Amino acid sequence: MSQTSTVKTRILIISDTHNAALAPSTNHDVAFREPLPKADVLLHCGDLTGLGFLEEHEQALDMLGRIDADLKLVIAGNHDISLDQKHYTRRGQDWHGFDDPDQTYAARAKELWQGEKAKAAGVTYLEEGTHCFVLKNGARLRVYASPYQPEFGDMAFQYADNQDRFNPKDQSTPDSQSIVENPVPDFPAVDVMMTHGPPLGILDDVGRAHAGCEHLLRAARRCKPKLHCFGHIHEGWGARRVKWKEGDNFYIPWKYHVERYESVKVDHERMKADRAAFVDISQDGEEALVWGRETLMVNASIMTVEYRPHQGPWIVDMDLDKATNNAQS
Template structure:
């Protein structure tokens, strides 16, 4: 199975042309810039129109308009994950969004603790602490998330958030992918991560 991983497109998704073929496209959040409903609707329309057999997305800290929202009307092969999962070809994908309302309370830590132990592909917006999360002298990742990832050992962990750390890294049995699509100064795109599992 080939997974195309995008993240942090910040309302510039329509500039992404000639994306490579894959079985599943995953967007790990920050598809809007200002968190407006119009931006979110435009992204979902674009995503639905892409020719991938399956498409999965979660929200990032910029996607505030979807906090608490129930999304209806997506195509059957488009999956919005919000502390929930979808199973595709016997592979369990689980997604945890990054809403600021959760981050300023203990809810985000509880969301991480609730990630099922049988998750094969974990999708978060935030990186785990110390893995593709360093910028300006700071590790922006979550210690609670790192702890849970070390416990469950997913085959693949997809995230974004830290634009300057775009890339793929294998650590133990887990492949980590920071799919931040826009570079650090929001001017150009990084090539999407294409991962075989």
């Protein structure tokens, strides 16, 4: 592919903001402060709120409205319980402490993210599945999005460990139960995967254990996006360049899907000064990505384990195909 057929695009990634406001520009102790770097696209990978109260959704929208990006894509996370209608019907009263007799609270939360206030903030709320956008810079962006992650604390958008919701039924993880509704597509259909939870073994450490999803790891290897961003595991903040195992044998132990990976080094003082950690995987950058062999994995959780918004956003510069006249948006 010639260089002229692509457009260098800047993507700003955040996750797990949990109602945090951007710190004042004068607070140089944190990177998550006003103004964040301007970007072509903002990705928020879920856990917008603490427990999905309407006022929390309002606050999250206000925060996103203060970020300068031409397109802002948002998914939910396990804490955004009112955005999961099934879960809220079953457990909403337990979480929020009040009845919802007419079953409208969750619908009002979803409407907030799909209505006029979100539109005014430049925000597009994504349901699980594949989406395509034409950007103002002329690029085409193809995204697979999913708010789901393995069960933890009976919260929103969860599935059992033995349930595979990311791979087609004929490619499901052995001995798993297929619950797929919107499978991750094969390479090269997607530029970016945007999930709330991490894949197994990648930026998912919780103490001496892994909290990521094996089924998602297998799906990511099939898909081989240029970028896979997520959050959920606060202590996993960081970025890794993953080189996938070659071949089409996906029925192997999870640890063998990755041939090798390299952690992205971060100068934390520079990150605070720049308001983000920067990675350039475009073809004219120093860390050019080999698409189809490599994926940049990013855990963009802003909150620390102690729920302090002290972890920086990520800026990824990457090449996207130029949009064609028949591109969908």
